[in-house]
Amino acid sequence: MIRICIVEDDESIRQLLKLTLENFQYEIVDFDNGADAHEYLLNHKVDLAILDLMLPRMNGYEILKQMRQKKLNKETPIIILSAKDQEVDKIMGLDLGADDYMTKPFSVLELAARIRTLLRRTKKESDTIEQGILRIDVDQRIVHVQDQVVELTFKEFELLKYLASNAGRAISREELLNQVWGYDFVGETRTLDVHINSLRKKLGPIGRNYIKSVRQLGYRFSTGDSNA
Numbered sequence: 001m002i003r004i005c006i007v008e009d010d011e012s013i014r015q016l017l018k019l020t021l022e023n024f025q026y027e028i029v030d031f032d033n034g035a036d037a038h039e040y041l042l043n044h045k046v047d048l049a050i051l052d053l054m055l056p057r058m059n060g061y062e063i064l065k066q067m068r069q070k071k072l073n074k075e076t077p078i079i080i081l082s083a084k085d086q087e088v089d090k091i092m093g094l095d096l097g098a099d100d101y102m103t104k105p106f107s108v109l110e111l112a113a114r115i116r117t118l119l120r121r122t123k124k125e126s127d128t129i130e131q132g133i134l135r136i137d138v139d140q141r142i143v144h145v146q147d148q149v150v151e152l153t154f155k156e157f158e159l160l161k162y163l164a165s166n167a168g169r170a171i172s173r174e175e176l177l178n179q180v181w182g183y184d185f186v187g188e189t190r191t192l193d194v195h196i197n198s199l200r201k202k203l204g205p206i207g208r209n210y211i212k213s214v215r216q217l218g219y220r221f222s223t224g225d226s227n228a
Helices: 011-023 034-043 060-069 087-095 108-122 154-165 173-181 190-203 206-210
Strands: 003-007 027-031 048-051 078-082 100-103 128-131 134-137 142-145 148-150 211-214 218-221
Touching: 003 011, 003 034, 011 027, 011 108, 027 034, 034 060, 048 060, 048 108, 060 078, 060 087, 078 087, 078 108, 087 100, 100 108, 128 154, 134 154, 154 173, 154 190, 154 218, 173 190, 173 218, 190 206, 190 211, 206 211
Parallel strands: 003 027, 003 048, 048 078, 078 100
Antiparallel strands: 128 134, 134 142, 142 148, 211 218
């Protein structure tokens, strides 16, 4: 599971972020001060960090600087989330190594979208995605179910890759169309449903078990149960 560290001293904001991101199937560790967060990050690897700047005991700039100097989380994507909205603050944060900067007040859904973008950018394209008996070689664009190669079209492969990369999360038809077909796609969601049905058939017995329909929303990739 992807682990995200939230460092935010405002209790209401921290809990809002935690609850929202846990709904996206992320593991969350959170801190209300910079010193405790810094101590944790010295000894634990995280996949992404969200930092406030104005923190008690150690400010966000110092945490950011320390993370970029220490090997364990040197390459970890970092989003600064701060009420400091002056250009100089943003420049300083980005120059110290932050990957993104959002100002308060903010949209939680926009933040979640930026998190997904950063995680996709930092994931090596040569990675292999493994879910149950399904293995997706992203670099070679080869799909295996156990030891059998499954031949997919370009769109079917992209669709499966996106679903498997977001396993456990209910994804709307609109998001899938935007991510696989592009934001300029003009057409009906029926296009997506046809590709899903084809993908399920090609995957064989696991197809309907792994790719679940979510009523009135879209689809969810799951290997945790076998009910269609």
